[in-house]
Every structure is written in C-alpha cells, then in structure tokens.
Amino acid sequence: MFLFFFWFCTETCSDSLPQQDPLRFVMNLERLPNEEKLCLCRKYYLAGFALLPFLWLVNVVWFFREAFVKPAYTEQSQIKTYVKRSGMGLLFWVAVLTTWITIFQHFRAEWGAMGDYLSFTIPLGIP
C-alpha cells in the first residue's frame, strides 16, 4: 500500500512539458495533449480508491465535457470509462454517507454512551 502511494506520487503525467514551466497543474484542459488528459483522469480515478470520493467528484465534473461532449479522439473511450466508473463510485459513496448520517443524526440520542463516544462535538443542552 505504501509502495503504491510512493510510486503514485513520484510519477507525473506531464513528462513532455519543459521543466521550467511553473504551472505544472493547469485547470484548463484545452492546452493539454490527450495523453496527459488520460493520465490525469486515470490518476484521479485511482487516487479516489484511497477513501477519497471527492477526487471522483472532481474527475466527473472536470472530465465530463472531455468524455461526452467533445468530438471523438483516440483516448476518449478510456477517459469515458474512467469517468463512468468514478461516477458510480461517487454514487455509492453518496448513498453510504447519506444513510449513515441519517441514522446517526436520528439515533445518536438513543444510543447513550455509544453515541457520545462516536461524536466529535456533543451539542449542549439537548440529549
């Protein structure tokens, strides 16, 4: 696991860009070549498995236009799969978190000691 993260962080997507470029992270995908877009999309997809659903959200929002709106290019099908899978993962996380949050907010008072041990901030004055 640790080795995986180590490899992940050291590999960059933008090998082709000159080293002097200060703006390694660009928000505007227009100027990136397609291989780098694919690389970025895959990176975000894989990183999201480390319990980081927001990365999948970013993946979906950022690459949506690339994957579904732009005219087809070679890497687009792979980007499309990554975006779809990120979307599914995101939906799964949303479902799990919503369920847990609803249950916790509803039943925390009844759980007594367990509810208090699970809470970070206990509200004052109400059970």
Added chain:
Amino acid sequence: MSTLPVVFSLSAPRTRKMDLPSNKWIVHLLVCCFVVGVNCNSVDKKIYVKLNYTVSCVRLLNATHQIGCQSSLSGNVGVLHVLESEDNLDWVLSSGPNPPYMVILESPLFTRSVMMKLKSGSSRVAGVAVVAPNTNPAGAFSPHTTCPNENSGVYSETYDPAMANCNKTVWNPLGNGLSYEEFDFPIFSLKDDNDTQVIRQCYLDHNRAVNGSRPRYPLCAMQLYSLMFAVTDTATCMRRNDINLSINPEMVCDPLGDYNVWASTRPLNNTAKGHKMWESAVVAAARLDSRSFFFDIAPGAQSGVSGFVALLAAAHALRDVVQEAPPNRTILYTFFQGETFDYIGSSRMVYDMENNQFAVDLDNIHSVLEVGQVGLRNDSKLWLHTDPVSRRNDSVNKEVEDLIANLRLAATNLSVTPEVPTASQPLPPSSFQRFLRARPIPGVVLEDHQSAFTSRFYESMYDNAEYLNVSYPPNLTPEEQLRFVTESAKALTEVATLVARALYRQAGGAETQLVNINADSQTVTQMLYGFLVRTNNSWFQQLIPSDFMSHLTNRPPNLYVGAVQQSSEPTVLVQFLMANLTGSTVNVTQENCQNQREDENDKESRHMYIYMWVQGAVPPNSTQRQGFCVRSTARLSKAVSPAFDLREFTSKDYSTWTESRWKPISGRIFLVASHELEMLTLGVGVGVLLTSLLLTYVISAKADILFSSGREPTNATY
C-alpha cells in the same frame, strides 16, 4: 482626464501654497466635529430593554432524573401575557392568537396546578416570569416534595417497610414538589419594583386584548436566555465531562458539594485518622444549607439558620465550662452542608468515618443530638424525635431514654418544655438518619413540630427573616439593629441553653455545673442579624480574616450548597464563628499564626489545633484594626458525595446530585413585528439585491456604449 495632473504641475507655486491651508482647514473641521458632535447611539439600546435582576431556576441532575428549567440555544422569545387568573390560562394555552407566550405570574398564581397546566401546554409557552412579592404571602408555599430525602434516609424497605416513603408521617404536607419537576421553558423570578412595572405597562399598552378583539402588532415580547448544558442524568453529564475531544473542552456539569464544619471540645489529632482509643464522643449536629425553587435565593431561615445558630450559641455557652470542668466524653460539633440534596455532608462524614479518613471512627461515637428546625415554637414545647426501630434493641433504648432524661433535666428552670412525640413515629428528615444507616447509635433530633412540619415555607424563598419574626423597631441604624435583642432571639437562646446543658450532661458532666451554662442572647441576636438580614455587619467583620472582607454583602447569605467549585457563603462564616466562639485567643505573631504554629519550632500544634488570624475590632481612637490569633479546633471537612469519589454515578446509596453549567443568564424585552412585516422586509431586501445585481450586470455589459462619450475629442486634440 489624464491631463489634469499635468496642468497642476505646470502652474505657479502660488497655487500649491493655497492647497496646504485648505487641507489643514478640512482636517481641523473634521477633528472638531468628531470631538464635539459625535453622539454614540447604539441601535441595540433603542430596541432592547435588558432585565437588571435575573434569577432563574437551573437544571439539576441526579442518577435518574433531570429537574429544573431549560431554554433553547438562542433564548426563548414569547409575547408577554400577564396572567390574571387561572381561567385566563385558556388564552395562553389555546385561544391566544400569537403563540408562544411569555407568561408573567403574580405570586398568588404561582401554584402547582397553574405550573402543571403550563408544562403540559409547553409548545405555546415560551417561558414564565414570577413576580416575587415584597412581603411573604399569607398562604403556604413549599416547592419541596412532601417527603424530603425519602430514598436516602434510613427508612427503606429493608429497615422498616411500614415507615418507608413517609407511609407513617408525611413530613411536608404543604409541599407541592415544583422544585423537582422538569420544565422545558425558562422560569425567572422578578422583583416587584419599577422594572417589573415597566414590563406590566408594556403589556397593558400593546398586548392587552380589548373586548375580545385580537391585539394588533407590534406586540411586547420578552426573551429569556438560560441555556443549561447538561441533560438526562448525572451519569451522562459526567461521561460528557470526561470525553471532550474537541478543541476547547467544555465541562457540562459539576457535582454539588462544599465543606462540613466540625469542632470538638477536646482537641483531636486530625492527622491521625481512624479509630481513637478511649475516645467517646457525643455528636452535636446541625444543618447548614437550604434551597428554593430559584437558583440564587435560599434564605433558609427556619430550615437552616435556626438550627445552626442554636448550636453555635450552645457551643459558645459551653466554652468556659469544658475548660474548667471538662466532662468525660468529647463533644463533637458538626455542621453538615448539602443535607437538602440527599444528605451530601452527613453521608460523606459517615463514609469517611467508616473508611478511616476522619479523625474519629463510628465506634468512637456514643450518641447523637441533632438540632433541627427550632425557630417556630408557637408554644413552649420542643419535641424530641427518636427512631423507634433502633429502640427495639434494649441497650439502645436505654441510652436513648438517658438522653431524653438529660434533656428534661437540662430544661428545668427554662421556658422550654421537652416533649416526646408518639413512640412509633419515625425520625423526621435529619442528618442523624445517615448515622443510623451505618449502625444503631442512640440519638435524638430536636424539632419544633410534633409530627408534620409547622413551617409553611419549607425550602422556599419566603423562608426568611420575616417568617421567623426577626423584626426590628423602625428607625434603627444597622448598628442598633445588630445589637437589638428580638423576641425570636430570646426564644432561640432558650433552646440553645437547653442544648448546651443537655450536651454537657450527656458528655458526663456534673449536674451542679448546669446552672452556669447559659447561652448569650446578645450573641444569638447578632448571629440572627448576620445570617438573616446582612452579613456585612461590624461583628462579623471583627471575626474574619481581612481577605474575606470582600465576601460580606449587604443582604442575607444564600444557603444553597452550590457546585463543588463554588464555595457556599455560610460554611466559612460558620467556621470563623465557631473558631471565635469556642476557641481562645493566643499570643502568637501573625506570621506564626498563619503558618499554623505557636513559635518557629512548633511542629505539633498543627495536628491538634487550627490557627486563624482575624482582623479584630477598630479601637475607638484609631482607624487600624487590631488583629489577633484565634486557636480553635474548628475545621472544614470535605462534603462531596462518595458517589463521585467512587465514580458510581447511578448509586442508590449516596447522593448523586449535580448542577448543570450554563452560559450567562439574561433577559430582555422588546417589541416584535408581525410575521408578515418581517417577510415583507426580507422580500424587499432580496429584491433590491437582485435588482442591483441585474443592473450591475447590464451596465458592465454595455459599458463601452455608456462610458464612451468624451474620449474622442481629447484624442483628437492631440
């Protein structure tokens, strides 16, 4: 536009000099306006009128319940309604058009039935404010339960089921139990003065429904804020005290407790705890505390002050005799704090005695004489209550009979007549019950009532000087009032003399000495003045160390035991009084005195005595007080329930009372507008915002068209 600075720099220097004076004039003008014309007008003050005097009921918790009042996180806001009669409750609970209501109750309406109805309709009730009258009401009002401390005394199912839960005698029949109910709205107490008149006038001006018509907006409203942090019960709040992961951990509740005061006629080695060989002690007990429905008012005249003042006077009366003709047994004077809340002080002392944490052991105790409520004897009788269950044992019965005989003997030539109530009647709520829970010790509790309490205001805010008839002739200065011996002081002096003589006899003293034991009515009346009228008087000022002066106030002390961290007013005062009344002045320097020694090499005295440097009186020809050192045996011992040391927060054996913490309690009144007006204002504001956004967008989109005029001609000249 860009040519303007160029023109300026090319002009003659004359014009530049003209700029500086005009700048200076502007600055001067601004400064003058600032100093003279500025008038701070706070919008807050124009809207809200703050309540100056806020006394509210607070939340207390024990092992199973929470009692008291709670407000919401931002304070409860309600439209004012002054309740005219109990039938008028209908307006508040069902027919009034602008719920929730903030109900103002005059004191005759502050009854259980009104409060229970308000509690049941609490969705429409935002809070209650009770106007406390300036004189005591004619009827009875006791917010305590009918059977005080029923689960923590000695009478339980195992001890004697016939006497448990007040089956035999209901001690406080006038009690309505309001103090032990839970309300989810705040309840405040207001004094009947000008501020309250403002509130009533506000109601009459704005809120009064005339001839059944709906009162029109704006209406007068009040906001009461008393958020209590703790909920559910003691175990929950103590757990939440401990957990606290967040950035600033907040304590949620505190255990109730303070200190007991104890002293002995023969010095006992306080460092060597546990059983003392050949020591036999007669315990003389009294209670120090009281409570009322509201947090900060607990005058406790009959329920607390009468008892401990009588015992203090008795101790003073015995001072000389026990030095000259010491009796066989030691007399141990104990003043218990926290007895209202399931016997916190006495249960702790018995626990310490059982676990060798106190100077003596339970085996060292020979008998107990407790002074209960003795302030309201309407005839000359004083009732000697005993425990019938322990008296079934012959040896205990004999000892109790001896004690009763000593009391009768002590009452000869006094105007007090000791009487024994029915033999099968159980003990009233008293600290002695906790001693009996440990082992069957012979003892008597002195009270002024034969069976049920005669007090109409048991544990209420009306149990004050007026109720004990401590009244002074008009036009006396405070100093003269302090010295004036009232009738109730004389009556209490008789009781004190009886107690002193009985204690001396019980401790094995000679009968011939009894005539020399007399309580001093001057001392009694001064103590009554100090504890019932004001603590800041010249006599108390002489008896305390100088750093305690700031704690004396111009009103009677509050006898509520309070949280552990908060020291209760009467405890330390009683300790200083005990020290001065039973101790002796010794010729010791101030430094040695404050270091608990007689001279530099003395290491032993601190175990037996306690030394206090008191500030003394002001001699007539100077302004500097002459302090002196008092050596006595008057000590403090911790009075926190053993349940908190043992961490058994659901204990049934010991008191588990805790007090919630809260944010500063406040209240204010203001006018509220109708809901429709508020929504309209909000709507207009949102509309203005959207319009301005739209306008800005449109203008910035067409900026080149709107702002292009005037450019071309300037360019053309160049």
